[in-house]
Amino acid sequence: xxxxxxxxxxxxxxxxxxxxxxxxxxxxxxxxxxxxxxxxxxxxxxxxxxxxxxxxxxxxxxxxxxxxxxxxxxxxxxxxxxxxxxxxxxxxxxxxxxxxxxxxxxxxxxxxxxxxxxxxxxxxxxxxxxxxxxxxxxxxxxxxxxxxxxxxxxxxxxxxxxxxxxxxxxxxxxxxxxxxxxxxxxxxxxxxxxxxxxxxxxxxxxxxxxxxxxxxxxxxxxxxxxxxxxxxxxxxxxxxxxxxxxxxxxxxxxxxxxxxxxxxxxxxxxxxxxxxxxxxxxxxxxxxxxxxxxxxxxxxxxxxxxxxxxxxxxxxxxxxxxxxxxxxxxxxxxxxxxxxxxxxxxxxxxxxxxxxxxxxxxxxxxxxxxxxxxxxxxxxxxxxxxxxxxxxxxxxxxxxxxxxxxxxxxxxxxxxxxxxxxxxxxxxxxxxxxxx
Amino acid sequence: xxxxxxxxxxxxxxxxxxxxxxxxxxxxxxxxxxxxxxxxxxxxxxxxxxxxxxxxxxxxxxxxxxxxxxxxxxxxxxxxxxxxxxxxxxxxxxxxxxxxxxxxxxxxxxxxxxxxxxxxxxxxxxxxxxxxxxxxxxxxxxxxxxxxxxxxxxxxxxxxxxxxxxxxxxxxxxxxxxxxxxxxxxxxxxxxxxxxxxxxxxxxxxxxxxxxxxxxxxxxxxxxxx
Numbered sequence: 001x002x003x004x005x006x007x008x009x010x011x012x013x014x015x016x017x018x019x020x021x022x023x024x025x026x027x028x029x030x031x032x033x034x035x036x037x038x039x040x041x042x043x044x045x046x047x048x049x050x051x052x053x054x055x056x057x058x059x060x061x062x063x064x065x066x067x068x069x070x071x072x073x074x075x076x077x078x079x080x081x082x083x084x085x086x087x088x089x090x091x092x093x094x095x096x097x098x099x100x101x102x103x104x105x106x107x108x109x110x111x112x113x114x115x116x117x118x119x120x121x122x123x124x125x126x127x128x129x130x131x132x133x134x135x136x137x138x139x140x141x142x143x144x145x146x147x148x149x150x151x152x153x154x155x156x157x158x159x160x161x162x163x164x165x166x167x168x169x170x171x172x173x174x175x176x177x178x179x180x181x182x183x184x185x186x187x188x189x190x191x192x193x194x195x196x197x198x199x200x201x202x203x204x205x206x207x208x209x210x211x212x213x214x215x216x217x218x219x220x221x222x223x224x225x226x227x228x229x230x231x232x233x234x235x236x237x238x239x240x241x242x243x244x245x246x247x248x249x250x251x252x253x254x255x256x257x258x259x260x261x262x263x264x265x266x267x268x269x270x271x272x273x274x275x276x277x278x279x280x281x282x283x284x285x286x287x288x289x290x291x292x293x294x295x296x297x298x299x300x301x302x303x304x305x306x307x308x309x310x311x312x313x314x315x316x317x318x319x320x321x322x323x324x325x326x327x328x329x330x331x332x333x334x335x336x337x338x339x340x341x342x343x344x345x346x347x348x349x350x351x352x353x354x355x356x357x358x359x360x361x362x363x364x365x366x367x368x369x370x371x372x373x374x375x376x377x378x379x380x381x382x383x384x385x386x387x388x389x390x391x392x393x394x395x396x397x398x399x400x401x402x403x404x405x406x407x408x409x410x411x412x413x414x415x416x417x418x419x420x421x422x423x424x425x426x427x428x429x430x431x432x433x434x435x436x
Numbered sequence: 437x438x439x440x441x442x443x444x445x446x447x448x449x450x451x452x453x454x455x456x457x458x459x460x461x462x463x464x465x466x467x468x469x470x471x472x473x474x475x476x477x478x479x480x481x482x483x484x485x486x487x488x489x490x491x492x493x494x495x496x497x498x499x500x501x502x503x504x505x506x507x508x509x510x511x512x513x514x515x516x517x518x519x520x521x522x523x524x525x526x527x528x529x530x531x532x533x534x535x536x537x538x539x540x541x542x543x544x545x546x547x548x549x550x551x552x553x554x555x556x557x558x559x560x561x562x563x564x565x566x567x568x569x570x571x572x573x574x575x576x577x578x579x580x581x582x583x584x585x586x587x588x589x590x591x592x593x594x595x596x597x598x599x600x601x602x603x604x605x606x607x608x609x610x611x612x613x614x615x616x617x618x619x620x621x622x623x624x625x626x627x628x629x630x631x632x633x634x635x636x637x638x639x640x641x642x643x644x645x646x647x648x649x650x651x652x653x654x655x656x657x658x659x660x661x662x
Contacts, residue, residue, distance in 0.1 A: 101515075
């Protein structure tokens, strides 16, 4: 058993040779497939249509070659055609079902998914928090940005750390600062762009020294969207080490380690595949493909070859941290990909350029999509009217020039106050692509 | 042998009428709150496999951990939504699609959000037991005939919930000593906590009803003035 000095919460599993990871996956897969086909009407239907049964799968290779994929549209279609609120993922009469959460709804109607109280996401976060420095008896600020998945307290049970709860709201910052001074937490979870902007403002107004306040914090979990270079530089100045986290295909989380070389996908709890976004052909490591996941730890969440819509670049080489599980980088949502003069563009290609200007540093923008392929990249960009030092037409022209230099396509910018775009949702959930 | 240190399970919060205070809770304290919740929820006699929509903020663990655990142990199903006007469509979708008979945590913000998105709260909540978490929401829904309206909130550090009989929020009398001082409810812990909670103010005006409740629970009820 690893001591508290170990870098790993579970060294045996986290550094397991890949052949053993595959063996473990094969051992778990059979039981998961049986459970899913028995308890999930959707999975049973998808597999029946494909003419295949769990018993036909005898290896991971079989699975990759023969098992059918499904996506959120299939869940929604099953829900609507069968009048089944779970989308066929579960049966409400199932005595083992105790919780149904929903996805954020970023790609449309929130998708329900059954979850159990002790989920693989909890185990994943426990490993992440340990890597970030959480140890037994220490405190952690826990300000997860949503209650829609309910309470996940097992990462803390597993690490021995004690969470101090806060709602994810910049108005809470003075009290968070009080808690940091009183409890000296070593972990802060979760920071987002709005929270960082809130802290930036609060430090300016209060005169508090960020380095002094954050001195006890060994690691900060950051999520919601990719960390911008400006915010990275700012938190570096504050003496904070941020660890970006993302969803591992709605099955669990994936988080960076201290080497910050991609999101760690714990493959003892889920199979990670990277497939051609328009088919089932595997995409080689290093190339952009769609993340497809299969749960191995949560039978109640029957995501068996679930197409996530996330475009990722996969890396299965051992990480410098010693972990042997896959890592991936997120490029964006498949549904957010647009084509301008033959060039594929994702919101992430634009965001940091927009954040680089003081008037638009909130990074609020939308791509206006008028056709499947366009001649001009049209952007609706949010700005802070109080920060304008020139005319708004000059600002629009400046942003057009920056994005044009970056992507080499014609750009047309339409400015709108930040407050208008914030009517569409919290900053990280504003639809990045909208119809004209 | 050194004296063991008992770390809390988590640190929540409570309002004393003037300020927020930290509320460390141990596993034992959570467990007692779970059992209290089960007792109160059992008075409704909802069948097992019923759905329970819990609307809350993430920092409400002092309320939500015992509630969710009680729901799950009672073999019911938990659905979650944020206590936010932005959640109106999620809440509407849960109610329409899953038809849960119990809804906890309706707030003024939730009602505002539903109205903004064009949903009728009276229609959505009809036929359900709805526990409001603030007086403004309670006032807005009071009088809607098809809603069985109840309250669920913290009385200072003490979790409190109305039973099937209504008429006040039950507080676990083994865990908490309730007092009334110039119309304000005061709370003291009885079973040993760290830190001790002694006669803390709650900012809540009301009275303590120690009469036998028709629901059969012997715990006193806090009858809020507003």
